[in-house]
Amino acid sequence: MSDPHLGPTNLATDSANVAVQAEAIHGPVNVYQVEATPSPEVTFAAGLNSLRAGMAPEARVHIGNAVVKGNYVNGHSCFYLLLALLSGRTLQQVPPKEIAMLRRVRGAVKSDDEWAGAIKLVDHLLTSRPTEGGAVGLEQELQHLADEQRNDVLQHLEMFLDSSAEDALWARAFDAARRDRYANDRTHRAWKFFQPEPVGARVRPADPVLIGLGTWTGATATTALALVTVGFIGATAWQHTGAAAVSALLALAAGCYASVRSGAEWRCRKERRQAKDHEYQRRPAATPRGDGFASKIDHQFNHYFALYTPHGADKARWLSETAGVRRALRDEVVTIYRESTVNAEQVAWLTRYLVADVARRWQAGKLRDYRKELRVPLSRKAMCVLAAIAAAAAGAFLVWSGAHVDPVIVSLAALVAMASVWCAARVWLRIATEHKRHSADKAEKKILLAGRQAAFDRWKRKLADRPDDLEMARWLECDRKALMEQAMSLYRLKRQDVLAHAFIEAPATPSYDRARIENGPWRYSKYKILLFLLTKDGVRQYTVHLDFQQATFRSRARTNYRYDAFTSVQVAQTDNGENVFELTLTNGEPIKVKVTDPPTDVTKHEDETPLGASQRTLDTAGLDNALHVLEGVAAEGKEWITFERRREKVPLAEVSKAVNAIFA
Structure with a gap:
């Protein structure tokens, strides 16, 4: 966030x-690519996009293929073929084989075509010289063009405005630039282009229920032994006290069940709180090394924790008290997104959200609220203790009653029963605690995922x-x-x-x-x-x-x-x-x-x-044109301009002749 x-x-x-x-x-x-067997229209569209993006070489290939090979010939395609051939270079740099493309569309455009005026303007721009009224005539022709045509002429024939037009044409180009430079909310949108496509929200999955075969075997064996010995003691006690023994057996079973159930919740809360405490303890962060994914995530967390220091807080204290949670969150992000296809910048949105959430809770004094949430209620502790006492009292009553019938055998059975019940209770407590832990983890992960998904959706909307x-x-x-x-x-x-x-x-x-x-x-x-x-x-x-x-x-x-x-x-x-x-x-x-x-x-x-x-x-x-100009100056000095104009005469005549031949 x-x-x-x-x-x-x-x-x-x-x-x-x-x-x-x-x-x-x-x-x-x-935008700039075509299918394996594209239609001429698709090829031309890719070329036009390449031209407007400044990739004139790709534009020449695509538009040339559409016009010459695909026979996609009309005023629109001929105009942009002409712009592509001239864009970003002088006439000296236009090879004869590309000028030949224009000859192949001889007679393709009628004089009343909506693109005819734009094509004629290009020819006039190439062949005109600064004479009285020349620039005024070009300005009038430019005025008659559609906005799209005018903008493309001013952009791609900039080289020829140097020698062929007066201040009026450049004033128009400057006006258009001032108008469009901040268009479409540039200052609030341009930064979004540099943001990678974010990877979706994830959380570390809850650990599965970890109960091994040995635990289940121990639970089965100890429970069976406890049932046999307690049952024997209960049957013997029934001979002495009758219905009272049955009531004691029921009280023993209920007490054991209630004690294990409340004890499982007690233990689960305690272990989760201890795990959180361990997670939030200050641990030294590993020194980022290299340029790998983990190192970049390290830098992200260090940067955003420094950047999102709560208002009015002491930065050193803030970083010290959040060192543990910072490290824990960093480890989680590295674990769940560490794959070859994910770039660290694609999960920066999650880092910002996590850090902002920590900052919000820290400033509100709620960073360790989990301790309150996981505190075991006194009623739950009392239930566990009282249930255990009740079970022990019921067991003692059964042993006392059975001892009146057969004191030796019942005493031995009582020792075995106490050991087996104790072991069974411990094993079942562990099993119940693990299931409760898994359920609590799943519920927590669901809440975390919902929050992260909402942050992801907000970020996607922001980049829309x-x-x-x-x-x-x-x-x-x-x-x-x-x-x-x-x-x-x-x-x-x-x-x-x-x-x-x-x-x-x-x-x-x-x-x-x-x-x-x-x-x-x-x-x-x-x-x-x-x-x-x-x-x-x-x-x-x-x-x-x-x-x-x-x-x-x-x-x-x-x-x-x-x-x-x-x-x-x-x-x-x-x-x-x-x-x-x-x-x-x-x-x-x-x-x-x-x-x-x-x-x-x-x-x-x-x-x-x-x-x-x-x-x-x-x-x-713009490197090709810069090299052409500067290399010429380095080789010929000031006279390069004069020599360049002379060298342009032949290709200029060829281009002008080819352009005029386009019209039927």
């Missing part, structure tokens, strides 16, 4: 370096409006636009001053949460974003840390350098599989950014290829 206004809370102190704090895989979610991956991608795209607008304002740049730009997105160390849907890229709770703005005077690098859940920027850093300051640009893969971007300048330390985490066991099992998740994350991180 957690504070509804708080997202995940984490602690990292001193020199701690937490690479990945928590992760979740949501699936199966059929978890954002999907497409919402996460849209919010991140809006953050990019917001960062771009902020950087341009800081540097006092207009759109025509920016010759080219590139983004790199990476997880922000030292700690962050991450999650993804199956076959999707990793999404992070904290990002480090590098924005490179290429101007006529040099490169402006703007670096920020993004708290994705709250949509806030912090730790801003500005760096400027000349074009001739570049020495090298590369992406290196470390021994553990991390991808690290490295930019080396003539002066200063190299700029290094970890772009992706090393592959995990989860990734290896759930993706088609071991590096599938890492590659998809690289695709969405």
